[in-house]
Amino acid sequence: MEKRERSSRWIVLFFIPFLIWILLQIIAPLTIPYGIVDDISGFVGVADNEKLINKISSPWNIVYGCGDRLCHQKAERSFFINGNQMPFCSRCTAIWLGLAIGLGFMVFFKIKLNEKFLYLILIGIVPIGIDGIGQLFNLWESTNVIRLITGLLAGIVCGIAIALIIDEIILLKTFKKIENKPI
Numbered sequence: 001m002e003k004r005e006r007s008s009r010w011i012v013l014f015f016i017p018f019l020i021w022i023l024l025q026i027i028a029p030l031t032i033p034y035g036i037v038d039d040i041s042g043f044v045g046v047a048d049n050e051k052l053i054n055k056i057s058s059p060w061n062i063v064y065g066c067g068d069r070l071c072h073q074k075a076e077r078s079f080f081i082n083g084n085q086m087p088f089c090s091r092c093t094a095i096w097l098g099l100a101i102g103l104g105f106m107v108f109f110k111i112k113l114n115e116k117f118l119y120l121i122l123i124g125i126v127p128i129g130i131d132g133i134g135q136l137f138n139l140w141e142s143t144n145v146i147r148l149i150t151g152l153l154a155g156i157v158c159g160i161a162i163a164l165i166i167d168e169i170i171l172l173k174t175f176k177k178i179e180n181k182p183i
Contacts, residue, residue, distance in 0.1 A: 001109055001110070001111050001112075002109065002110050003108065003109055003110075004107075004108055004109060004110050007107045007108060008106075008107065008163075008166065008167065008170070010166045010170060011103060011106050011107050011163045011166050011167075012107055014103055014162060014163070014166065015100065015103035015104050015106075015107055018096070018099045018100040018103055018159070019100045019104065021096060021100075022093075022096045022097050022099075022100050024059065024060075024063045025063055025067075025086060025087050025088060025093060025096060026081070026086075027060075028060040028063045028064060028084075028086070028087055029080070029081040029082050029084035029085065029086055029087075030081055030082050030084075031057075031060055032056055032057070032060055032082075032084055034082055034083040034084070035083040035084065036052075036055075036056070036084055037052065037056075037064065037084040037085045038075070038083070038084070038085060039075040039085065040052065040053075040064070040067075040068065040073045040075070040085055041072065041073055041074045041075050042068065042072060042073055043072060044069075044070065044071060044072050045069060046068075046069070047065070047068050047069055048068060048073075049064070049068050049073075050065075050068070053065050053068060063087045064087045066087065067086075067087030067088045067092075068087075070088070070092070071087075071088045071089050071092045072089060073085070073087075073088065073089055074089060077089045077090055077091070077144065077147065078090055078093075078144075079093065079144065089147070090144040090147040090148050090151070091128070091147040091148070091150065091151040092151065093148075093151070094147065094148045094149070094150075094151025094152040094155060095151040095152075095154055095155040095158070096155065097151075097152060097155060098151060098152045098153065098154060098155015098156040098157075098158065098159060099155045099156075099158055099159040099162070100155075100159065101152075101155070101156050101159060102155065102156040102157065102158060102159020102160040102161075102162070102163065103159040103160075103162060103163055104159075105156070105159070105160065106159070106160055106163030106164075106167075107163075110167065111160060111164060113164055113168070117164070120157060120160070121157055121161070123153065123157075124153040124154050124156060124157025124158075125153075125154055125157060127149070127150045127153055127154075128150040128151060128153065128154040131146060131147070131150045132150075
């Protein structure tokens, strides 16, 4: 890992939307009246709570609508702010937050793509897999704190991976420009 000489504008362009997105998720339950969203449990890929979400003012209804379609939103697996369930479950919220953190980290630092990064991927991804599979097969019921930690680890690693991919694309374009210059 090394400090970047200057921040990558392409990584910043990815970081900003993820940062805004996680902020919207945190702000949404604060801006609606207390206790309006108390249980939006449902299924992934289905708009289970459209009637309730349509009553929420914009842009918060959009944030909750995305959560409705992308997350199961089980109340017992979600955090509550201002008496309102958050738009995504604790694990999904942590993944979004981790993506922003990972990308934000990579705005200022550079990581080399090597075997050490593979260990980082394993440290970040394996715990969420173990916890998710354990729950799927009813071996245990995870807590929101464990979901938060495993989601955060996975999200950070994925944010770093996105930045590495951006760095590699920029590096390839730079090499192509050098390669095409006349000697």
